[in-house]
Amino acid sequence: MEDLLEQLLHGLTLGSMYAMVATGLALMFGVVRLINFAHGEFFMLGAYAFWFSFKELHLPYAVAGVAAAAAMTVFGVVYQRTVIRAILDRTWHVQLIATLATSIVMTNLAMIVFGTQAKEVPTTLSSTVITVGGLRTTWQRLLVVAGALVVFGALHWFVTRTKLGKAMRAMSQNREACAVVGVDVQKVALVTFAVSAALAGIAAALVTPLFNIFPDMGALLALKAFAAVIVGGFGYVNGAIAASFLIGIAESLAGGYVSYAYKDAFAFLFMIAVLLWRPQGLFGRRIGI
Amino acid sequence: MLALAVLPAGAQAPQPIRVGFSSAMSGPSAITGEGVMWGATMAVDEINAKGGIMGRKVEVYFGDNKGTPGEAVSAVRKLVDVDKVDVIVGQTHSGACLGSMPIIKELQVPQVTESCSNPKIREMSGKGGNEWQFRVNIDDLMMANAFAKYIAKNARTVSIVAQNDDFGRGAATAYDAAFKKSGAKLVSTEFFDRGQSDYRPLLTRLKRSNPESLLLVMLANEGSVFMRQYRELGLNQKIYARGSLATAEFLGQVTDNPSIGDGIVEASYWTAALDPEWEKRWLERWKTPVRIHGSLAALAFKYAVVPAIEQAIRTTGRADRKSIRDALTQIDVKDTPIGPIKFDEYHQAWINMILIEMRGGQLKIIEKITTSPALLQ
Numbered sequence: 001m002e003d004l005l006e007q008l009l010h011g012l013t014l015g016s017m018y019a020m021v022a023t024g025l026a027l028m029f030g031v032v033r034l035i036n037f038a039h040g041e042f043f044m045l046g047a048y049a050f051w052f053s054f055k056e057l058h059l060p061y062a063v064a065g066v067a068a069a070a071a072m073t074v075f076g077v078v079y080q081r082t083v084i085r086a087i088l089d090r091t092w093h094v095q096l097i098a099t100l101a102t103s104i105v106m107t108n109l110a111m112i113v114f115g116t117q118a119k120e121v122p123t124t125l126s127s128t129v130i131t132v133g134g135l136r137t138t139w140q141r142l143l144v145v146a147g148a149l150v151v152f153g154a155l156h157w158f159v160t161r162t163k164l165g166k167a168m169r170a171m172s173q174n175r176e177a178c179a180v181v182g183v184d185v186q187k188v189a190l191v192t193f194a195v196s197a198a199l200a201g202i203a204a205a206l207v208t209p210l211f212n213i214f215p216d217m218g219a220l221l222a223l224k225a226f227a228a229v230i231v232g233g234f235g236y237v238n239g240a241i242a243a244s245f246l247i248g249i250a251e252s253l254a255g256g257y258v259s260y261a262y263k264d265a266f267a268f269l270f271m272i273a274v275l276l277w278r279p280q281g282l283f284g285r286r287i288g289i
Numbered sequence: 290m291l292a293l294a295v296l297p298a299g300a301q302a303p304q305p306i307r308v309g310f311s312s313a314m315s316g317p318s319a320i321t322g323e324g325v326m327w328g329a330t331m332a333v334d335e336i337n338a339k340g341g342i343m344g345r346k347v348e349v350y351f352g353d354n355k356g357t358p359g360e361a362v363s364a365v366r367k368l369v370d371v372d373k374v375d376v377i378v379g380q381t382h383s384g385a386c387l388g389s390m391p392i393i394k395e396l397q398v399p400q401v402t403e404s405c406s407n408p409k410i411r412e413m414s415g416k417g418g419n420e421w422q423f424r425v426n427i428d429d430l431m432m433a434n435a436f437a438k439y440i441a442k443n444a445r446t447v448s449i450v451a452q453n454d455d456f457g458r459g460a461a462t463a464y465d466a467a468f469k470k471s472g473a474k475l476v477s478t479e480f481f482d483r484g485q486s487d488y489r490p491l492l493t494r495l496k497r498s499n500p501e502s503l504l505l506v507m508l509a510n511e512g513s514v515f516m517r518q519y520r521e522l523g524l525n526q527k528i529y530a531r532g533s534l535a536t537a538e539f540l541g542q543v544t545d546n547p548s549i550g551d552g553i554v555e556a557s558y559w560t561a562a563l564d565p566e567w568e569k570r571w572l573e574r575w576k577t578p579v580r581i582h583g584s585l586a587a588l589a590f591k592y593a594v595v596p597a598i599e600q601a602i603r604t605t606g607r608a609d610r611k612s613i614r615d616a617l618t619q620i621d622v623k624d625t626p627i628g629p630i631k632f633d634e635y636h637q638a639w640i641n642m643i644l645i646e647m648r649g650g651q652l653k654i655i656e657k658i659t660t661s662p663a664l665l666q
Contacts, residue, residue: 006489006493010487111319115323116322117538117542120514127546129523136522211486212486216484252489254490255490256490260479261453261481264482
């Protein structure tokens, strides 16, 4: 029983990480209709931003986390202005190559700038072990889950209560109609990228004290997040979040009870199984965040 | 024409010798290639500063095998076709090494391997196999019997945790057989993919099977995260290792808590203590802790490739690929930091094996074992 709880808690930690990355992907697809193949590298860059703030600038953990999110917000804006604006009206082939190329450039730049040796950013929270009902864990793992829930709450408030958020939802339903009624489509696209990048930065700040940071850390993570977005119903944010947790838990249980070597395969088997059963995804109804 | 004909031979600058180093310069194993690049640059600069090899300068070229068999083929092709190298040092990773062996044979370029430890490499080299492949480092089949005996003295049961590639799988097979001979019981074998940062499910599996000791076949990047999560879960098995856990790379990643690796005993053939002068020069030049794979590549170059080229020039007057290969079979370098380098009929050198213990952030050689083919029995 304790063993099962351990796997479930671990699955929730993984799910939280996938969910924060998948949410960014789903937002971008939902609002701007673009699949960002460089999203794993957003997470990587966020991780390095956090490492720089925390380890090099010696900022307190919370401040370093906010700094990473802020840096990524700026990066999201720059990315939208440079890479995305030029390809937004082009075919999906062009978008695929452009975002994929950005991903490769970012990974290799990170190797040149930060080196290839993995960086570690343990915090007091990640090195303090606590025991709850026989379950050994660290505060950091609990913080990842709690932090993710707070982030999703804030995001929900943002897209349902604020004018910009409502514009994002509207644009995800009908871009042309939004333009006709005077919604600043470019601005909404910009905000979408800023929010998505900030989410990757927050995820990195929460998770990296548990893991380590290296230039191509984003590759596999992006694939899992894609799986979550597909399982959740493409472009549907709540679906992507729920699917991320399901994938995290499935992966943790498979790794713990079936085979650790093939745990990543189980995440994708889960995706294939869902698509066979429900081609539109678990929660897919229509495109729209 | 006349002018050319009367020019004394000495007036022509001697042809430089081109040496290629192939390792993982990108991808999840890029840390090894970065080290190889530093080590090779340093070793070649030092040789050139002394006037080169018998008056001929050495030019260094690099190939990126990404640690994979397929990319190793491209790396060799680039080094041979574009850079026109006379000899290759490297591949670092077992999979890349095995992948490169058919192509070095096809292109007829000698390759001296510094740290690939899949046992198949010796089986496939030299007599009756690939005449172009030479290996300086010893492999897991050679180390397994001696190390398994050492482990069996301290623990009755053991689980293997190995990376899911030719290095990890080769070691797992070798130790499986060695544990049977030594009397230690192998409880389970787990594999993980490189670049993994989450070991909790694996650790809970180990907690369930509860062996007395663990044999970790992994490199520093994964090892440091594994050890953190191992301590987090409160496991207390004795830890033995193969890879690069008892290294400066590992310690460089756990500076916040250097005692995280306390008690790890690693079977290896290189540690900085074997060559403190080299470590000092490395630190001065690169301002970062000395790396194991870079140092091994430099050693293979200095103590196998350079003597072979000297021998080739002395006996044939040339340093082409074939004469270097023939010279490699004859070299006998007795005194190197890692032991003697003399290739046997399977093109294998029998350097020393060492056991390194990590404690309080310090690495200590606790045993030095001379090796010979008898270890395979």
